[in-house]
Amino acid sequence: MHVGPQRTSGGRSTASPRRQLAAFLARYEPKTAALAGATLAKLRAQLPGAHQLVYDNFNALVVGFCSSPRASTVICSMGVYPRWVNLYFFCGSDLPDPEHLLAGSGSMVRRIKVEDASRLDSAAVKAILADAVKLTDPPLDRTARATLVIRAVSKKQRSRRSPARP
8 A cells, every 4th residue: 555645734744644543543442443443444455546535533533535635536434433433425315225224314425333344344335335436536446556645633632532431
């Protein structure tokens, strides 16, 4: 995988994007970090050649899988929260979903809650990913070298750990 230049809101970091992403994930509970890592691995395998754009936002860590280095060409995004991982489809309202896996009622975005990375191995989720790839413009070049770019890191963030329960 090709690792592109890193960009952060606070300037350039000396760590590689891969190490920065690992550090972002390490701030989560081990169970959530492991789920996110396994989900990333499945997405990378199913979307070879995708540009991975990382945004460590206020609410969540987001990795967008895009057909070009532009965020507007997003195929899907993985959002990591303190207790779960969501898979977002920005063309979700246009995707066939015969098994009703896609949640949400907005005009565009739909999501699948990932409780186990093996969910991405199901025929239904693979079909949704394949349909999302078909809607992407420009088309995804599966033979291209994948890139990983840190696009933004918010200075202010919610805790990445689950609040203590009484």
